[in-house]
Amino acid sequence: xxxxxxxxxxxxxxxxxxxxxxxxxxxxxxxxxxxxxxxxxxxxxxxxxxxxxxxxxxxxxxxxxxxxxxxxxxxxxxxxxxxxxxxxxxxxxxxxxxxxxxxxxxxx
Amino acid sequence: xxxxxxxxxxxxxxxxxxxxxxxxxxxxxxxxxxxxxxxxxxxxxxxxxxxxxxxxxxxxxxxxxxxxxxxxxxxxxxxxxxxxxxxxxxxxxxxxxxxxxxxxxxxxxxxxxxxxxxxxxxxxxxxxxxxxxxxxxxxxxxxxxxxxxxxxxxxxxxxxxxxxxxxxxxxxxxxxxxxxxxxxxxxxxxxxxxxxxxxxxxxxxxxxxxxxxxxxxxxxxxxxxxxxxxxxxxxxxxxxxxxxxxxxxxxxxxxxxxxxxxxxxxxxxxxxxxxxxxxxxxxxxxxxxxxxxxxxxxxxxxxxxxxxxxxxxxxxxxxxxxxxxxxxxxxxxxxxxxxxxxxxxxxxxxxxxxxxxxxxxxxxxxxxxxxxxxxxxxxxxxxxxxxxxxxxxxxxxxxxxxxxxxxxxxxxxxxxxxxxxxxxxxxxxxxxxxxxxxxxxxxxxxxxxxxxxxxxxxxxxxxxxxxxxxxxxxxxxxxxxxxxxxxxxxxxxxxxxxxxxxxxxxxxxxxxxxxxxxxxxxxxxxxxxxxxxxxxxxxxxxxxxxxxxxxxxxxxxxxxxxxxxxxxxxxxxxxxxxx
Numbered sequence: 206x207x208x209x210x211x212x213x214x215x216x217x218x219x220x221x222x223x224x225x226x227x228x229x230x231x232x233x234x235x236x237x238x239x240x241x242x243x244x245x246x247x248x249x250x251x252x253x254x255x256x257x258x259x260x261x262x263x264x265x266x267x268x269x270x271x272x273x274x275x276x277x278x279x280x281x282x283x284x285x286x287x288x289x290x291x292x293x294x295x296x297x298x299x300x301x302x303x304x305x306x307x308x309x310x311x312x313x
Numbered sequence: 314x315x316x317x318x319x320x321x322x323x324x325x326x327x328x329x330x331x332x333x334x335x336x337x338x339x340x341x342x343x344x345x346x347x348x349x350x351x352x353x354x355x356x357x358x359x360x361x362x363x364x365x366x367x368x369x370x371x372x373x374x375x376x377x378x379x380x381x382x383x384x385x386x387x388x389x390x391x392x393x394x395x396x397x398x399x400x401x402x403x404x405x406x407x408x409x410x411x412x413x414x415x416x417x418x419x420x421x422x423x424x425x426x427x428x429x430x431x432x433x434x435x436x437x438x439x440x441x442x443x444x445x446x447x448x449x450x451x452x453x454x455x456x457x458x459x460x461x462x463x464x465x466x467x468x469x470x471x472x473x474x475x476x477x478x479x480x481x482x483x484x485x486x487x488x489x490x491x492x493x494x495x496x497x498x499x500x501x502x503x504x505x506x507x508x509x510x511x512x513x514x515x516x517x518x519x520x521x522x523x524x525x526x527x528x529x530x531x532x533x534x535x536x537x538x539x540x541x542x543x544x545x546x547x548x549x550x551x552x553x554x555x556x557x558x559x560x561x562x563x564x565x566x567x568x569x570x571x572x573x574x575x576x577x578x579x580x581x582x583x584x585x586x587x588x589x590x591x592x593x594x595x596x597x598x599x600x601x602x603x604x605x606x607x608x609x610x611x612x613x614x615x616x617x618x619x620x621x622x623x624x625x626x627x628x629x630x631x632x633x634x635x636x637x638x639x640x641x642x643x644x645x646x647x648x649x650x651x652x653x654x655x656x657x658x659x660x661x662x663x664x665x666x667x668x669x670x671x672x673x674x675x676x677x678x679x680x681x682x683x684x685x686x687x688x689x690x691x692x693x694x695x696x697x698x699x700x701x702x703x704x705x706x707x708x709x710x711x712x713x714x715x716x717x718x719x720x721x722x723x724x725x726x727x728x729x730x731x732x733x734x735x736x737x738x739x740x741x742x743x744x745x746x747x748x749x750x751x752x753x754x755x756x757x758x759x760x761x762x763x764x765x766x767x768x769x770x771x772x773x774x775x776x777x778x779x780x781x782x783x784x785x786x787x788x789x790x791x792x793x794x795x796x797x798x799x800x801x802x803x804x805x806x807x808x809x810x811x812x813x814x815x816x817x818x819x820x821x822x823x824x825x826x827x828x829x830x831x832x833x834x835x836x837x838x839x840x841x842x843x844x845x846x847x848x849x850x851x852x853x854x855x856x857x858x859x860x861x862x863x864x865x866x867x868x869x870x871x872x873x874x875x876x877x878x879x880x881x882x883x884x885x886x887x888x889x890x891x892x
Binding site for chain 1 (some may be wrong): 414429
């Protein structure tokens with residue numbers, strides 16, 4: 206069971222910026238899906254939201270209580286806390302188009 | 314030598330008692346321990362209630378903590394819903410005996426972006442189980458996942474893994490599923506949970522709904538395969554297993570009074586057998602309820618616990634009406650001996666009535682019950698159904714050693730006569746009250762149709778209901794047939810008059826005979842004196858004759874002596890003179 210609670214894993218320039226993304230990724234240990242999901246979401250964030258996001262990665266095995274509060278069922282689960290509306294994405298984030306639409310990012 | 318019970322072999326399936334009344338009987342001990350059981354049924358048939366009761370009973374009665382995972386209802390809703398059954402989920406949660414978890418999944422909020430699994434659910438469940446050391450788990454209704462997540466292939470694989478995982482955890486689980494069109498559950502859960510499948514059903518026949526339960530499958534165990542009715546009331550679920558009908562209840566030869574002396578007399582002077590069943594049938598207004606109330610009143614006066622099942626009148630009505638024949642049932646209600654249970658026959662199906670009667674009797678353990686009237690239940694069932702219900706009820710009552718009186722309304726129609734007979738073959742004693750219409754008035758005649766195992770009267774008695782209570786009067790059976798009521802009284806009066814006249818007449822005749830005898834005797838006396846005088850006369854003649862003969866003989870001998878010479882000395886007859 207690797208990382209415990211990784212806060213501000215990547216560069217977070219200004220979380221107060223209106224367009225800043227606050228993301229929380231729930232994973233289950235080092236399962237293939239989880240590893241893929243971490244890799245994929247980082248790719249997406251770096252590509253489309255450079256410097257505009259905050260990504261927390263949470264291992265549900267370590268935080269079962271949080272799993273209950275957050276209604277975690279399917280894993281991996283990505284919760285977009287900000288900006289509104291709150292969205293939940295499940296899966297290994299390999300379908301980039303769906304990830305982007307889920308995060309509300311339009312490719313210009 | 315220690316007596317070894319024929320214990321089950323070690324390999325036999327262990328079972329977890331559900332604690333639900335009756336369910337453990339039809340599954341012969343409960344659900345398979347450490348395995349998942351599928352409970353399926355259509356909406357509103359009591360799946361959630363059954364599963365929550367499984368958890369609560371486990372926690373409170375068997376010291377087995379349980380986890381309830383609700384996919385449909387929120388925790389607070391569930392808590393409120395089952396509070397009516399007396400389950401305090403909040404308190405049990407605080408005591409760490411149960412744990413509730415609401416799993417909410419909303420498709421519209423979720424974007425699927427690739428491969429995923431249900432590890433989150435596993436982790437939550439695992440955490441919940443470990444935190445209280447749960448032995449029981451309920452997943453209600455896991456099929457909701459199918460509406461929340463679209464990738465069926467993943468879901469099915471994960472469910473299979475989940476059930477396997479539950480088995481490994483060693484928890485006894487109930488998984489509920491919605492009834493499908495052709496399959497037992499909409500998502501075919503029965504493929505995954507194959508150890509035990511219980512089907513709940515909610516059927517409406519003639520606008521009356523009955524809930525039924527059936528054990529479809531129970532791997533590794535025998536089980537009752539029938540459909541059993543079950544009831545949800547304020548004490549939870551109770552399943553009524555169709556009793557074994559072994560006919561081996563204990564019998565008593567003690568007798569109990571019928572409630573009034575003259576009826577006791579018809580039953581050999583002592584009344585019914587304790588623990589027997591009595592049927593009182595009769596047409597409308599013949600006093601069946603009065604007999605029932607009188608019987609229960611007598612039982613209460615003996616200090617027995619009694620229950621009066623009223624299917625026609627409200628308790629208030631019965632108490633008021635019985636006051637008019639001098640019975641105060643209110644006092645028994647007040648001191649807790651008598652319990653009225655009134656319900657409309659159409660309230661629920663026949664089976665449900667049976668279950669509710671069963672429950673109340675189990676709870677209060679009465680010595681005497683009255684069911685008034687049993688025939689009103691026919692309105693919710695057919696004759697054969699009533700018979701099957703009666704068989705079970707009587708069997709149950711007999712096993713409990715309860716003296717039971719049923720009243721039955723018989724109409725003039727043939728069908729109901731049949732009902733009487735159907736039921737009557739089951740009971741131990743059968744009293745019939747019949748209207749006898751004559752001379753423009755209606756009277757009641759009471760017969761004892763049968764009474765097993767005791768001498769009983771074969772006479773028709775007139776049944777009288779008066780302000781002082783009930784009584785029986787011998788009917789008049791004369792040349793004009795059976796007379797009752799005022800006709801009987803008139804006949805009796807006539808007879809009394811006749812009696813007086815006859816007495817008078819015979820007195821007169823007696824006197825005449827006396828007189829005649831006196832006359833005759835007087836005659837006899839005079840005749841006798843006449844006869845005596847004649848006799849005397851006759852005698853006088855005889856004596857004179859004798860005297861004459863004697864004298865003549867003497868004279869002759871004197872004469873002979875005189876003539877024959879004087880050589881004959883000492884002849885005494887000398888002095889007699891000649892004739």
